[in-house]
Amino acid sequence: MYRLIIRPILFLLDPEKVHHISFSSIKFLSQIGLSGLFKSIFLIEDKRLERELFGLKFKNPVGLAAGFDKNAVLYNELSNFGFGFVEIGTLTPKPQDGNPKKRLFRLKADKAIINRMGFNNNGVFDAVEKLKKEHKVLIGGNIGKNKITPNNEAIKDYLICFDALFDHVDYFVVNVSSPNTPGLRELQDKEPLMALLNELQLENSKLCKQKETIRKPILLKIAPDLTESQLLDIIEIVDKTKIDGVIATNTTISRDNLKSHAPLVKEAGGLSGAPLKNRSTEVIRFLAQKSNKSFPIIGVGGIHSAEDAIEKLEAGADLIQLWTGFVYEGPGLVKKINKSILEKLNA
Template sequence: MYKSIIRPILFKFDPEEVHYFTFSVLKKFPFIAKTFLPKPIEDQRLEREVFGLKFKNPVGLAAGFDKDAKMFNELSDLGFGFIEIGTLTPTAQDGNPKKRLFRLKEDSAIINRMGFNNGGVDAAVERLKKNKNVLIGGNIGKNKITPNEDAVNDYISCFEKLFDHVDYFVVNVSSPNTPNLRELQDKEPLTKLLGTLQELNLTKKNPKPILLKIAPDLTNSQLLDIIEIIKETQIAGVIATNTTLSREHLSSENKKETGGLSGKPLTKRSTEVIRFLSQKSGKAFPIIGVGGIHSAEDALEKLEAGASLVQLYTGFIYEGPELIREINEKILESL
């Protein structure tokens, strides 16, 4: 029903506007999801324990969809095993000028240059206090006006404020839409940032898992650096991958737009990164696989490559909530 009726209607409108419209409809009329969308699968065999947390199933929603933690309860009801909110910054910011979100229909892809638009971490915390037992990841970043040499303070601020309200943290230094942010992926600044956060984390009574979200555009040498950094800082794992700056083999009219590309064109590369990290590290840490998952087979491929969990974003937009159920069904079949 989603792909034949709902999606064609939604895709007639501006993608950012229709995103917020859909949010408001699901918020005001929750019966719509329960009536017209597939019922989530509940099965204990889908449960996964990863970095000390128990996930009811391994299919999560990636960061960027529920930036401000406004819809995590409703989105969880669609069948996701966990929801990652953010990217959140210490203070609210508008992000980049509109138009900044583009569909590439022929490529089953999206280009975004949102720029960490969010209402700030404090507002999100107030909403997270109403959490109805949804497993939440907190994706954190720095404000655009914060220079890289002071970035660690922004991450610390978000970490401290979110600590009691999320189950795990994700350090986002891989978005291509905040100027110079990806420079923080270099070995020295990244080691310092992650080491500082982990040191702070270990002073807590119950430390939370900290994960690093990396770009798919890193070289093998840089990925080997990532493995070393994780070993040195002892953070919990990696999310592979964020959006790409590559524009290879695209046919859509919007392919020349600047920003991060997500969707099917990323499927192969994100899986390659997962496999490389898993094999070269000797499966030393968990990996959450994300990037171009548009089918149950795509998800299983990432799990077989070494991912412990997977996340959806663009595939969720193109394929609808049915995709969550299809992946979990395929996992059960494979057991």
């Protein structure tokens, strides 16, 4: 029904408008009491789907990737579609508008999206207010820096977000891999990345002591465009900084093997969806093999079917996330993946 009726209508409209319309519709339908209906259609609860990682118990391994609920306005409602976790953000200390519109493009022939949103968000303190209600799902807090903050002051921005969200999220994601904030990806280089992650770990220990609580897991989100030698550096950095894992991957700046044509493919920004699938799986497999699977990996990039999800898990991912596939294939995709994981266990 989604692919035959709803998607063709939605795809007639501007993609960013559709995102807002979908948000309002989900909120409205949940407010008039349809959350239970969504749950009964989309949610699978089964002990065999549960995963324990970095001290957290995930109800199932399928999560919603960052950038969908940037401002933490709909995480509970979105969990009714069957997600085991929802990642909010990327959040920055100050609110910012992001890049001028139009900044989101559908490449239908490729089942892909190009976005250059540029961390549009209402700021971390607004999100903190939204996160004060009860959480029905595990929440990841994806953090970044403001566009106006120079890279040599970036650590301050990440620390502000970390401190603000500490009591309100279950794990953190350090985003240094978005292609849409000028210079951000330079923070993936060995030296600045070690400095950033060490500083966040120190803050983690400090807040733990102060609040007499346990530390929060910290994961690093990386780009799919890193070379093998940069990926080897990432393995070393995870080992040295003792962070809890890696999310592979963010969107790509590559435009290889696309069916769509110019001017669409020439739009600046990060490409997500089906064309990203193989590269992101390659990165997961490389990290898992070269590290002897010494840290957890969340696999994301181009998952549009249960087979794509299983491929990522078999390559070494412990959990997976969706964004573009959720939009192209519809909310039923989460259930399809979880069902397929269970079927594989029974086979």
